[in-house]
Amino acid sequence: MTNNKTDKYNGFALYSSEKKPLGVISSSGDRQAFCNTKTLPKKIKKYLIELEDRRFYEHGAIDLKGISRALFENIKARKIIQGGSTITQQLARNILKDNRKNIIRKFREIDLAFRLENQYSKDEILDLYFNNVFWGRKNYGLRSASLEYFSKEPENLNTTEQIALLTILRGPNYYLQNVVQFDKRRDLLRQILHKRHVLSSKKISRIKKTDIKIRNNILEVFRNASVPFIADRINEDKHLIMSTLHKDIQREVTRFIECSKYPTTIVGISNGLIIAAGSTNGSDYPFTFRSNVGSTLKPFVYTFLRENGIDSQDLFKTTTSNTVNWDIREVQKVDKEFLSLKEALVVSNNNVFVNASYKFGIEETLSFLAEVMNKPVSNFVPSSVLGATVEGFTLNELVQSYYQFFFSNKNNPIKQECLSVLNEIAIQKFKGEFRDSILKTGTTNYNKERFAIVGYANKLFGFLRQGNEIDDYTKDGNFISNIMVFLKKISRKVYRWD
Secondary structure (H helix, E strand, O other): OOOOHHHOOOOOEEEOOOOOEEEEEOOOOOEEOOOOOOOOOHHHHHHHHHHHOOOOOOOOOOOHHHHHHHHHHHHHHOOOOOOOOOHHHHHHHHHHOOOOOOHHHHHHHHHHHHHHHHHOOHHHHHHHHHHHOEOOOOEEOHHHHHHHHHOOOHHHOOHHHHHHHHHHHOOHHHHHHOHHHHHHHHHHHHHHHHHOOOOOHHHHHHHHOOOOOOOOOOOEEEOHHHHHHHEEEEEOOOOEEEEOOOHHHHHHHHHHHHHOOOOEEEEEEEOOEEEEEEEOOOOOHHHHOOEOOHHHHHHHHHHHHHHOOOOOOOOEEOOOOOOOOOOOOOOOOOOOOEEOHHHHHHHOOHHHHHHHHHHHOHHHHHHHHHHHHOOOHHHEOHHHHHOOEOOOEOHHHHHHHHHHHHHOOOOOHHHHHHHHHHHHHHHHHOOOOOOOOEEEEEEOHHHOEEEEEEEEOOEEEEEEEEOOOOOOOOOOOOHHHHHHHHHHHHOOOOOOOO
């Protein structure tokens, strides 16, 4: 573990709210979860030593007898059937992460092996080995492999599963992809352990009757900066984080992001808790990246103005009025000179909202936005009515503000009125599907960022898409149709919007 505070949780395993293995915390992108060495199975240590380095406790960094024996057996078989590397050398090779087959790499490996032997006891080296050795699919260490392939902590692995992991250890990606070769090597290891009286005949017979299924759980990698937002409980002794993330929804979010043509960020909440989060730019992006948020602030302004005396029938100019000293652009042109607030919210007309805010009082409107977004009023300027602020907001801040404002108190009639308008927008944009959803979109200048706030099945999702094709400057740019695909997939898992 590193002492760097920004990497405090590196090597922690992350579980979903359903108490299922979901991912690991890593700064490098590798899947590495540190074992609790106190609960590391003693049997797998014994099996490893028997299979990889029988004289482990007798020799130093290298084993000359082992090298001679391996050389003899390889010459006799006319092929490489044994390796002469000690467990300490194998550990050094994995720490270096250098698989080049040349003399320079070998000298570096041996040098590090000697330094490890001088610095650590044999048992400590064994613990380091089980925390660092490569186990395929970007998994490093026994715990990561155990969670990835069997959805179990190492201490819960049975003998069959332990031997399966040791089987793929020599060439993880090769044996994972070649079932026949995997079975052959596993049978060979069982024979060796039986011949050396490590496994009894009765145990071997029982193991052969036990089915083995190596899964592909694809542990997700989360950055340290995301931990404060997704953690429910943290156990530092066990290197374990119980999160608020919903496993199935998180998987769909990850798939959506991986399939997106453009950089995409998503955060989902339920009852104020983060249930899914991810981004092309890393798991912490929903919580750290700040930008203007376009028209997504209009529902707050709508509610404020309606609560403070502006009638549903009041009309406002759809062009820039004399009181406003900047030219307000419209993405969607309207053929009416005046619109009500509701009509303006449906078509996201900028001028109506700015004109209405100035008529009521722009300073009061900005103070209200500061309160809703829990930010200092100095962060807000007149164009904040259209989503532009001094410091910007994270996607998480935006979605949490929606939840706190609209759903923490459902008895406010004006807020419910606003939600009904957002429901109309959703029905229109989603082409009649997901009729019990809500939707508000927003874009920044030149569609650099596209936002969508979606309420569906008692969940609230925030979407941010960045980037554009050269000739794609439409308002939605297929953004909404892609979100519809996501909603269809999660509709099998969550289905009601209260």
